[in-house]
Amino acid sequence: MARRNPERRAALVDAAIEVLAKEGARGLTFRAVDTEAAVPVGTASNYFANRDDLLTQAGARVYERLQPDEAATTRRPGASDRETYVMLMHELVDRISAFHSGYLALLELRLEATRRPDLRAVLTERVRADLDANVAFHLAAGLPGDETSVKLLYLAFNWLIVEQLTLPGVFSPAEREQLVAAAVDRIVRP
Incomplete structure (x- = not known):
């Protein structure tokens, strides 16, 4: 089930960016994102359909933050x-x-x-x-x-x-x- 809290989603995508920088693409898991975002385990999986969805949203978000x-x-x-x-x-x-x-x-x-x-x-x-x-x-x-x-x-x-x-x-x-x-x-x- 996809959650609709945009602030939480942004925090999770930002956490995914940090995980990618620290651990690389192989280290990007929902659990790692949850840990980086300091949210309960399972939160990221409620916001993103799958890992590809998370990667794609991180790709869009990093450019937003570079502006x-x-x-x-x-x-x-x-x-x-x-x-x-x-x-x-x-x-x-x-x-x-x-x-x-x-x-x-x-x-x-x-x-x-x-x-x-x-x-x-x-x-x-x-x-x-x-x-x-x-x-x-x-x-x-x-x-x-x-x-x-x-x-x-x-x-x-x-x-x-x-x-x-x-x-x-x-x-x-x-x-x-x-x-x-x-x-x-x-x-x-x-």
């Missing part, structure tokens, strides 16, 4: 120069890196998506929507570069974030700062 909050989007300057672009890219890398467990869970979800069509569909839809929103923001803000620049930065920064979260000793914080600026300089042309 910038309204305060971050309203404080962005209106300038469209290189310095603004570099500042926005630092903000992006820092925001995503700050949700360490979410990004690690997302890596697990991406691997699972190769075997689960429903999860693949959710992640494909979310990533495509995110890319489209980033391109639309870029064009509306009049930032230098074009749609391809946005996509190349997306690809470059995704791997920079993976390095930072999985092997943090590869690049120092100063190197990361330099790499973000260099990526903007080399990929984005006025």
Whole structure:
């Protein structure tokens, strides 16, 4: 029987994200989610039809939580120069890196998506929507570069974030700062 308490469902999905980050996809069980969410055993199974349902909802939720909050989007300057672009890219890398467990869970979800069509569909839809929103923001803000620049930065920064979260000793914080600026300089042309 599916429960309808949206706050409890969100807490369970958030707990699933934490379990994915800590234990990987193999560790994601209803019991592990119940334990992480500090709810009675059997609660998660009342909210999700099966493990695939839980994985799919975690895939959608992690993208919701990776979005910038309204305060971050309203404080962005209106300038469209290189310095603004570099500042926005630092903000992006820092925001995503700050949700360490979410990004690690997302890596697990991406691997699972190769075997689960429903999860693949959710992640494909979310990533495509995110890319489209980033391109639309870029064009509306009049930032230098074009749609391809946005996509190349997306690809470059995704791997920079993976390095930072999985092997943090590869690049120092100063190197990361330099790499973000260099990526903007080399990929984005006025």
